[in-house]
Amino acid sequence: MVDASTYTAPVEDYAFLYREAFGADIVARATADAMTADDAIDVLTAAGEFAGEVLAPLDQVGDRVGATLVDGQARLPEGFAEAYAALVEGGWITAEAPESAGGDGLPTLVQNGLGEIWNASNMAFALCWMLTAGAIHALDAVASPEIRRIYLAPMVEGRWTGTMNLTEPQAGTDLGAIRTTATPNEDGTWSISGQKIFITWGDHDVAENIVHLVLARTPGAPDGAKGISLFVVPKFLVNPDGTPGERNGVQTVSLEHKIGIHGSPTAVLAYEGATGYLAGDLHGGLAGMFVMMNSARAGMGLQATGVSDRALQRAAAYAADRLQGPVLDRPAGAPIAEHPDVRRLLLSMSSEIFAMRAMGVRLGDLFDRAESDGTLAMAEFFVPIFKGWSTEEALRITSEGIQVHGGMGFIEETGIAQHYRDARIMPIYEGTTAIQSNDLVGRKVIRDGGATASALFDEITATVAALRAVDHAVATRTADRLERAVAAARRATDAVLGFASSPRDAYAVSVPYLMLLGFLVGGWMHALAVVAVAGHADAAPADARRLIEADFYGVHHLSRVASLAETVEAGEIA
Amino acid sequence: MVDASTYTAPVEDYAFLYREAFGADIVARATADAMTADDAIDVLTAAGEFAGEVLAPLDQVGDRVGATLVDGQARLPEGFAEAYAALVEGGWITAEAPESAGGDGLPTLVQNGLGEIWNASNMAFALCWMLTAGAIHALDAVASPEIRRIYLAPMVEGRWTGTMNLTEPQAGTDLGAIRTTATPNEDGTWSISGQKIFITWGDHDVAENIVHLVLARTPGAPDGAKGISLFVVPKFLVNPDGTPGERNGVQTVSLEHKIGIHGSPTAVLAYEGATGYLAGDLHGGLAGMFVMMNSARAGMGLQATGVSDRALQRAAAYAADRLQGPVLDRPAGAPIAEHPDVRRLLLSMSSEIFAMRAMGVRLGDLFDRAESDGTLAMAEFFVPIFKGWSTEEALRITSEGIQVHGGMGFIEETGIAQHYRDARIMPIYEGTTAIQSNDLVGRKVIRDGGATASALFDEITATVAALRAVDHAVATRTADRLERAVAAARRATDAVLGFASSPRDAYAVSVPYLMLLGFLVGGWMHALAVVAVAGHADAAPADARRLIEADFYGVHHLSRVASLAETVEAGEIA
The missing domain is CATH 2.40.110.20 (Butyryl-CoA Dehydrogenase, subunit A; domain 2)
Known part of the structure; x- marks a missing residue:
């Protein structure tokens, strides 16, 4: 039976992203050769073990017992203080703090893997560290030497x-x-x-x-x-x-x-x-607060990825275990995971989670190379998309996780419901989806006349060309779909630029536009994976799974782009 | 400020549906002239008053206190027993029971309005009566005279x-x-x-x-x-x-x-x-149980409509009251309801709820005329669509209701969260969405070679022609969109029929196919509304709102049909 507290960090996926999907040097180039992909994977492996052993088992008690106020003092359930002490002891808090603040300054594309892992294992607990990290960034940017010494240093140490x-x-x-x-x-x-x-x-x-x-x-x-x-x-x-x-x-x-x-x-x-x-x-x-906005908002995308993956892990474990009726075209005793629609739900979840995860790495890379390669504008373009799209989709993914469980999904003790409830705050805090989309449309698209958006579309178009060079049916299909999606995204972007003088039109469709770009970039992430694996003559089972997920994403999620473009082009309905 | 317990039944919408959208004689023809539209509206008006005064105020205490087990006996919160007694006293239970079982046998298209109202005011409470109604139908179909006398009669009386x-x-x-x-x-x-x-x-x-x-x-x-x-x-x-x-x-x-x-x-x-x-x-x-399946599943669609509308009523009241920042192109002091994205959320909710409500009336009409007009096959075709699509969309609608509230939406005391949590069971019980979609694809589409589906598309195409005859921009746009959507639905149906010999393909895309038909039928319902109001030279404010909702639905929801057709045509991704 399913052990509800189990969590396994997706280290294999990060290994694929660090070594293959984005080329073999993404970690090295982001860190000026200070770290290799192997180093990054070692960090995530250790974090995954800590998260699985210490944080994940507290997730459900945190939900059931929760924080309480006793005589004006907030109390956490038993085990939280010990877990926090262990997090500090393990050096994890110092590891992520910037070097300028006295931390180890892990590169962002590795921190983004950690962000997923902390949130997946225990979202409520992870928030403690996320808020502290935000405060560290804000003080590191604006505080006097005295404040740095008295307040910033103990935070970086985790005390x-x-x-x-x-x-x-x-x-x-x-x-x-x-x-x-x-x-x-x-x-x-x-x-x-x-x-x-x-x-x-x-x-x-x-x-x-x-x-x-x-x-x-x-x-x-x-x-x-x-x-x-x-x-x-x-x-x-x-x-x-x-x-x-x-x-x-x-x-x-x-x-x-x-x-x-x-x-x-x-x-x-x-x-x-x-x-x-x-x-x-x-x-x-406000300037001081905005310093930490990018990292806090990107952090929400990681939170969405993590909570979604935890929901998937529970759903997949339940579906692999549960028997219910004969399964079409499968031997007797096949679990419900093999039912066509349960398989659809699981692939719907996993294919989106991979897209989110890859987006997180890509975004980290863009921030890491902001100074050396001038990628800051593109990084900032990605932030509202990653935050907005991932958190909105996390609502659907955690809901699908419940659906896989059938009636048991509605029962609190099963555990999956917690993720559905937890996830609901994500499209609200750190700026609602509307705030993200207004930032995207106003500051990131209209302000530069669509230049950054256009640069993104050109990059995606280059990936379409790379797909065309691969002799594989999934690569061809993915190229066809991505090409159509980019064309629709260009149309939608032209429409948004056309709304520069009628801003109500722009802001009435800014969320659909953000979602469109999220689905598009997700499809691009899968396309990079296809390019990385479809060329291999001797595809491993993991590679075969990546091709299925890419194909599935193209049909079930990337297909949303065209309909969203129609929505965007209409502007406000009045 | 918002009074969280307020509920106003949408009698005006039902009046429009009974008198205009479906022609002036829909109630009369369904009841062999036993009832007029005015009679039906009187029934819903009285039910709405009872629901608003007696049931709605108990909704939140039902959630907060809940049912508890005391010494092996389930206890409901204070007020529930009195409310149930008042429901019986008001004759509402007998009113809906079939005449053959000793009830008043209200026509289905009126019962469907009642179903929405009971569920909107207090879904948890309404379930008691829904289950009893199901048991009444089952016993009425199969039980011996003795069982009818001893067990059925007290249920019909409500005792x-x-x-x-x-x-x-x-x-x-x-x-x-x-x-x-x-x-x-x-x-x-x-x-x-x-x-x-x-x-x-x-x-x-x-x-x-x-x-x-x-x-x-x-x-x-x-x-x-x-x-x-x-x-x-x-x-x-x-x-x-x-x-x-x-x-x-x-x-x-x-x-x-x-x-x-x-x-x-x-x-x-x-x-x-x-x-x-x-x-x-x-x-x-099982045959006995299946007797009540149609009404139970249709009841879930009404439940989805009701809970969605309650969420909308809360969100609309909050948004009309809450001030937050200046609103683009609106005078100072405009509430958040006027922000472009909040307006989008509210229209997204209301336009889908209207589609559901109209679908419920249409479905009731088809059942009422099953014998006289041979509409049973079409009614049974609608059941899985109404149940599956409405309950899935209710998840999104109640979620949008939270989003309108911003951070307050995540706080339980605000009240909107209850509907989001309550709604989550709807796509699961009375047969999950997959069960509905397998019923649709297997028994309703493939079995008759697509004949009923095709008849539906022909009806919708006739409405497209009716729209073309109306000289109004919204009618023209709606006709264009609906025509494209029908074409996509025909393609998707052909694909499903082509999967008759590869059933895994059919069942792997049966949920997307069901959703496609739900969005399509929703668009058709709006189209009927447009035909009814767009021709008027002196459009009333309520009519103007209907045109905006139809236009919005076409751009934001009906547009999903094309992308879902692409999903359906792909079959299982393996």
Whole structure:
């Protein structure tokens, strides 16, 4: 029977991506030869073992018991503090922090593999580290040497965690509406007052201190987003020797009762004259926050990949085990995995997950080569697509995971339902899909007149040519489909550019346009895999599976591009 | 602010469907002039008031508190028993039961409106009546006069409820694997032993007795589905005077801990020598169950419509109330409902819900005229499409309802999350989407060589011609889109017929084929609405909204047909 806590990291897929799909030198070129593909695979192998042994077994108890508020202090279920200590002990937190902040600075394309693994094994737990990583990036970019020494260093060591305090009841997407105030004290510190909501890991008992990064408005600051500053507000004030001292003026009012990620404490925090320290420029708070936006949003794509893969692992294990009726054209005793429609569901899931995973590696590579190869614009073009498309599709994938289980999928104890509930937050936080798509259409497509989009389409067209050079039926079919899809994407992009002067049209179809590009890039990822394996005379079983997934993706997912192009071209329906 | 318990029945839409979209005589012709459209609307108006006042306020407590098992007895939250009594008192249960069973026999096209309303106001509660209705239909078809008098009559009066006991741990979709046994007693009764799972409203305290319809295997019966018989097994044995007497040998082992419909007790029942009465023919048990299959499956489509509409009502109310940032091309103070993407989400929801609602009326009409007009084959063709497509799309619609709420959507207290969780069972029970699609492809398309499908496409083509006769831009666009969609559907149907000799191909794409037909029929429903309103010189505001929804549906949903045709034509990817 299925052991619900089992998780196996997809190291084999990463090995294929690092060694074959993107050429043999993708890791070396991204790291200026500091790492090889073998090194990267070793890192993921070790992470996978840790995640499988330590984090995955806590996933279900995190959901069932969840975070609770006891006498104003958030408590995590038994085992969470030990797991966090083990994560720190294993050096994983320092490994991912940038060198400039005192970390090991693993390349992004390896971090992106880690991001999938942490989220797949325990999404609620992984959020703790994701938020800390975001805070590290933000402080690394803007903080003074003193703040770096006192607050950043303990976070990089993993001793303290970090949070992002943006949202208030009236200020969600519209951060310009923030009302939390910061008034100057005589000693150069600031006094912070106001209420913040939806603060992920806003309070907990797994580490000794919490460094809140808080957006607030100073007296006389300009209205709107240009009057917001960023403050460091520790849960415990810091003693001269660097140890946590007395409690600061921030209280945990409540923890939210959410559909999912119960193991991640989502706090309402009340700041009542809390002592804060300005980080970065006065009125430059949003700039500080935006520093970490790319990595946080890309992180959501990795989260979508991980949670989707966990759902697939459960569904595949259940389907391989469960017998129910005779299976068409298969011997007696064949499990439900062989039923045509269950097989369809599993391939639907796995083929999209591969596309997401490859997209994550590709995006990491683009960021790693941003300076050396000028790939930043393309990386930033990918971010909203990866975040938006992957998280939206994760809803369908985790739903398909339930469907594979039939009636058992609706029963909480089965375990698959948790992923469906957990996943639902992903297209919302770190900017809803609409925010991603508006960023894509406004800042990434219209602003440069479609130049980056066009460069992407040219790259994909080059892959079509590479497919044509391979003598294999799947390569030919994939080339035909991808060629049609690129043509549809160009039409849709022309339509979006045509909406530059009627922005409601652009923003009314920006989500369909984002989804179109997601399906297209996913098809491109599969095409690269086909090029890598279809040429081999002696295809291994794993290669045969890759060809089936590519073919399946082309028929079931890439085919969406044409219909989405029709949607995009119509603009707003009014 | 939004009152989460508010529910307003869509009587206006039904009035449009009964009076305009399907012609002015649809109610009269379905009822042999026994009812007019006005009568039907009066019924729905009264039901809507009852549902809004009595059932809707219990929806959230049903979810939060749920059904609990206390000393072996399932208990519902406070208010449920009173609401059930009021439902009976109002005559609603008798109203829907067939005349042959002693009910009022409301026509199906009116019952289908009621089905939406009951499910929208309180899906968990509505299940109690849906299961009873199914049991009434099954007994009405097969039971002896004695069973009709003792068990059927109290169910039709609403005093007792009914259940369906099919599933066992090893026998879900494959009912032939049932192991529950029935051994004959000397007095002509049977002794029933075995365990049944997933029994909806299998135990409760809202009515005085429960009539379980149990599938079991008799000694020496043939293997598989042909050896299964149907038994009536009351929770309380019935005294000679017809009142409930001592407890029968059926115990409630547990109630399932489910993702949703917490207010519906899903029981594990243990039969230990319980006294049962054979209903219908020995070994003819599945036939008895299949009697109620059409209405039960159609009921799921109504459930999908209702739950989707409740999610829309919450989302629309929230979006009309919530302010967040300036809205493009709208005056200051415009709510988020005016943001292009929120408007897109709301139109995506409402345009599909209208299509579902119209499909429900159309299906009811086909059943009502089955004998008089020979429309049974077409009705049965629609059943799997309505069940499969509507329930799958309800997942997306309730998810969009969450998305409209942003971060608040993920918080349980907001209320929208319940519908997302509740909806997840709909594509599973009463036959998964794969079961629906296999029924569609195998029994409804391949068996008659595509004749019924072709007749449907001809009807839709006639509507295209009607659209061409209307001088309105939306009519013209709708005609163009629907014509292309029908052509794609014909191609896909030809492909399915071509798979008759390679059934794995047929069943590997049967769900995409079902979805294709669902999107197509939805487009047809909108087309009928366009024909009804676009010709008017003095279009009312409600008519303008219908045109926008039709146009939106064509661009955002009907456009899926072409891509699904490509999927279907490919067959199984192996």
